[in-house]
Amino acid sequence: MKRVIALMLALLMVLAGCTGGKQPTTAGPAEVPQEYRTVYSGEITTLNYLTTASTNEFALAANFVDSLIDYDRYGVAQPCLATEWKLSDDGLVWTLKLREGVKWVTHEGKEYAELTAQDFVDAMKYVLDSKNESQTANIAYSVIKNAEKFYNAEITDFEQVGIKAKDKYTLEYTLEKPTPYFLSMLTYVCFFPVNGKFLSEAGDKFGTDNANILYNGAYMMETYEPQTRRVLAANENYWDKENIYIKKITQTYNKEAATLAPELVLRGEIDYAELPSSIIDEWMKDETKKDKLRPQRTTFYTYFYCFNFDPKFPAEFEPDNWKTVVNNLNFRKSLFHALDRKAAMLTSEPYDPEKRILNTITPKNFVDLDGKDYTQIGKLADFTNTDSFNSKLALEFKEKVLTELKGKAKFPVKVLMPYNTGMTEWTNRAQVIEQQMENLLGTDYIDIILDPKPPTGFLKDVRRAGNYAFLECNWGPDYADPETYTDPFTPDNNYNWPHLAEGYKEANGKNTYENMVNAAKAEVLDMAKRYTLFAEAEAFFIDQAFVIPYAAGGGGYLASKLNPFESQYSPFGLSSERYKGQKVMEKPMNSEQYTEGLAIWEKERAEALKAAK
Template identity: 55%
Template sequence: MKRMLSVIMLVVLLFVFAGCSNDKTSAVSNEKEVNNAKTTESSDQGDTNKESGKVDKITYAKDQTYTSIYSGEISTLNYLTSSSTNEIGLASNFVDTLVDYDQYGVMIPSLATEWISSENGNVWTFKIRKGVNWYTSEGEVYGELTAQDFVDSLKYTFNKDNGSKTANIAYKVLKNGKKYYDGEITDFSKVGVKAIDKYTLQYTLETPVPYFESMLTYASFFPVNGKFLAEVGDKFGTSNDNILYNGAYILQKFEPQNSRILVENENYWDKDKVFIKKLKYKYNKEAKTIGQELFLRGDISEVYVPSTSIDAWMQDKDKKEMVRPSNPSFYTYFYAINFDPNFDKAYDPENWKKAVNNVNFRKSLFHGLDRVAALTTGEPYNPKNKIANTVTPPNFVNEDGIDFTQMGSLKKFTDTDSYNSDLAIQFKEKAMKDLEGKVDFPVKVVIPYSTGSSENAQRAQVVQQQLTRTLGDDYVEVFIVPYPPSGFLSNTRRVGKYGMELVNWGPDFADPETYTYMFIPGSNYNFPEKTTEVDENGNNKFDVYMKMVTAATNEKVDLAKRYNLFAEAEAYLIDQAWVIPYRLGGNGGYVASKLDPFEAPYSPFGVSSLRYKGQHILDKPMSTELYLSEKAKWNEKRKEILNSLK
């Protein structure tokens, strides 16, 4: 299998694709290319003004400065050791990676102009872009970027004494990486990374990794200038003067608990794609409290609007035009079903254990949960926008232009609302017949929730009332149990004190395998590993699932086959009602922002979505109507592009 992306392909991509990510609402939250350089007005984007019938165009502000406040200070600029989203997000704007992603999620060249893998997928060779320089905080040239910079970076990262929190991402895939990190070998030349020449970089893997390319936008694969690193030693990353820059911005000012300012790198190799000229961040420990007021005064560029405030915005004519839904993240939330209950004996865990090992009982819960009603507690205006029908979210990965969630048997669940009161009653009747004389009805259903927000309590109450109303109090008795937010997971899920619990998961790399990790043995989720249920052939159902996952994991060459195998495994997981998919993740319901989320790099993994490259500051916040219109256009364009890449 060979893969190559050449300079010619780069030209084609940049012509076809213009330059979507999670919203960067720095003022309140820490929840990961446009070719027209004009800063006045785009050509034909916009939404219809309902009164005049005219189309409001997206227009760009004259002052292309992004402003924000923040309350969570970073502790280091050393991107080779940090795992913090805040810190890596900052670094992603002044250090480039080998590859990047455009606004539709298509991988494009960055510091590498082309690359190729060996027939067996073990060896990857990259041609480094010539003429890219490292700059000081003063904007002066320090030296040219070379292949050796990627080697020196990993040598530093794999030195356990340097305390890198992301070293495992790289050492678990590179040949001898973990052995060097653990001190089993001391010769770094035996590790699977080397500079063949000044502009040729080669990685050798322990075994083929189908998603290796997507890992290249993680911080552990960032470059560093080895000479500079040796010069500054332990001071690397302690100030803006003790790092170098090869990306779109230079950190001009860095005063912890005061401010930081990034300015455009005027000599940047891809300067034509940088439209926002300055990024200004001001520290304020009350950022969450005063953010909305500052946005309304025009002092900051965006702010997250929580569910507790959204009514006030929606009921005000002017404010309503400033707020839009926030983009969902690639975390998904789902209700987990516990097969190893350890909750209080008052709730009869043994009775629950017998009931939950019956597929008809689980399916009655699966079809009986009205997710839209539950979501209304946090998103009262457009709850369906947050619904997730699968564990792996849509638009995560695709092959041959087909989204993963549309593959094989998984498509049935993707395209169907799980809530169906008629089916819920049918499965209730089957379960009561199956379990007659074995289980005491009503079955006690224990649902814990965190008292960290009023929304959690409201959602739990809605679920309690709605399940009881749909299934009947002769069948289930739902108990919602409050726990303090501190140590919530340790006191509930990790010790099995739940019957059903809302949990979440996000991706570690660009492959559906990452969404199986919470279900496999040793994940400490207690589901569905402990099921005793068997299929018609007498096989334990969890063993059946694991064989499906293993078969998919072992397919390392044919991506279409691999993805379809994972899709069948997830379809089996959902069909068995071991989980009830609930919603997509994200900062919450709404955001007021002068950024167009559909200009930003789109990637569910790595650092690309944290970059401001390719984006403009709008002259006014994007409204909900305009957002929904642009989202529909983006979805259609993405489909078109993916189809063209088949």
């Protein structure tokens, strides 16, 4: 048996607890009231963490339910609900020992039951029941033995699925094949537990409100008043409650949250606001405001513009015509080279736009191969190192399209581009893109139609509904492997992605990109070959202009009373969404404090990662 117990003992000496480690001195004096107040405009549509794939929703779930492992503030794996684990010699069976005495409680803090291994089995059975329409089931069934067969009803006996409660506190996963990144998947919602008895009692009401879920994490949702407020209270029955410093989190609904938040921070009414680019100059020039302002770290969320190959929008926007042109490679390439990403990014990052712009789907510094960044492997490096914006090429492709589609398509092409009105910068960016691309390509060629949509339900009503032609989309990694950035583009995700593009079907009935990705997924022993195959697939995907890579998440500027170097850190999963381990400071951190803190954190992180290895 192979085991990482020695590693875990070393980690525990370096970093105590789930989020431990030395805390920065910027946390502020102990007498600062530990209540954290924010405003929001996008209401959640469910608290059912076993079905949602929305960041807005699982960010809450991360604070309500713990995961088997967690990541500390340096990004080092830590015991959480599992205290130890081992892997079989063949790389197929993971056995995890659970923490004893962990309690499930109601939203009122009343003890309901003890957490057991069966809770993970019951949760996975729910996720893999296709009738429940879990948006993350594909992540689980991509690795667990027989899980996809159960999901597709090819087998009906759940005992054949590779998850077992060996005893009250021992959980076992059997995988379809060795999966080097499996441990990193365990912080994602489809691997969260649920109490089976409560789930059965709640039935269809599970996750419909705060009273219809249970909590074993750091916080409970004490109050849930949709489009009014949400109040999270520290869980006094939490197994690691000494590391919960913020006792109350109040989130108040305001449809103008993005616009009003900076002023509310200045008035001391809330503790966090992202600053729209339109006011950054004003804050920079005002010494009082500037002292409350700091940069925001970029994240591993990736943003890209998507072409819809299965348009479901109203007839007035000419979906049939759109389907004709979007299946023309030169049309996609004309838009691919026409989008000036720097001009678009200036709406969010006016001071340093280059730091967020991406030429690939997988961001830099996510994973490496023997010290070589994944984005520099093979042909993918050509895209990584080249700006896609090229007005000359854009116009050349336009001329090809006008010749190829003469008499087959109507020009100008109506390009329906919805945007989320809850985000000021998205609104501004949509307008910039409309003007910039129409000015370059000509209004005789494209007519970009902006379609403002409310923030609540945007993902469901626009992206998943196919109610767009051209749309800014994003994706966050779920585990530590390039495969995670291919997940949104598989047929299983039903996001109207390019598996529906015409002209790419191969002999096995799948399209070229899907076959390339499947070949990469199949390689689980030779990591150099695996990464190379994924890089080739991504390079093909970009070369065929199925999407237009745009940017990394984060960046910009904000005012916040939370110290970013206290928060848990992980590029994937939900650890970084947790409030555990953080303190509310007396006043927002300024840019100078941030720069100093970042340098210290980066040095400490390098040491922590070295110790972990």
